[in-house]
Amino acid sequence: MVFSVYLWVIGKMENKDKMMEELRRVKCKSCGRIQYPGRIRCIKCRASELEDIYPEPLDRGTVVTFTKLYALPETLKGEPPYVFGIVEFDNGVRIFGQISEREKVEIGMKVKPTYGQVSVDSEGKPSMGIIFEPI
Numbered sequence: 001m002v003f004s005v006y007l008w009v010i011g012k013m014e015n016k017d018k019m020m021e022e023l024r025r026v027k028c029k030s031c032g033r034i035q036y037p038g039r040i041r042c043i044k045c046r047a048s049e050l051e052d053i054y055p056e057p058l059d060r061g062t063v064v065t066f067t068k069l070y071a072l073p074e075t076l077k078g079e080p081p082y083v084f085g086i087v088e089f090d091n092g093v094r095i096f097g098q099i100s101e102r103e104k105v106e107i108g109m110k111v112k113p114t115y116g117q118v119s120v121d122s123e124g125k126p127s128m129g130i131i132f133e134p135i
Helices: 014-019
Strands: 006-007 026-028 050-053 061-069 081-091 094-099 110-120 128-132
Touching: 061 094, 094 110
Parallel strands: 006 094, 094 128
Antiparallel strands: 026 050, 061 081, 061 110, 081 094, 110 128
């Protein structure tokens, strides 16, 4: 089964339960393609019959690629580098997100998703999101 890469959009999530609810995705009833975010048509076969599904708990994953960001936008406070990467979980789901380890991050590293402040918006309010921490 092919999974779409999740692009985790950082937002003003007020709690972990709300954030996990936002991970809802859709499955095409015709070809079985699972995609995020939800759409009105399947991106593979163009069928319009889709069903909402929710992911099983994502306990641990593996870093498949990463990059270090040294030139920070205004919304990222703190010292560079910030590390972002794609993490693949045992069920094939991939999520893009921030990685807490800044110096010793490597492809193949085992991580777990945690919930915390990832940035500050233009009004100074914290934006919460998923941060991957090494296991």
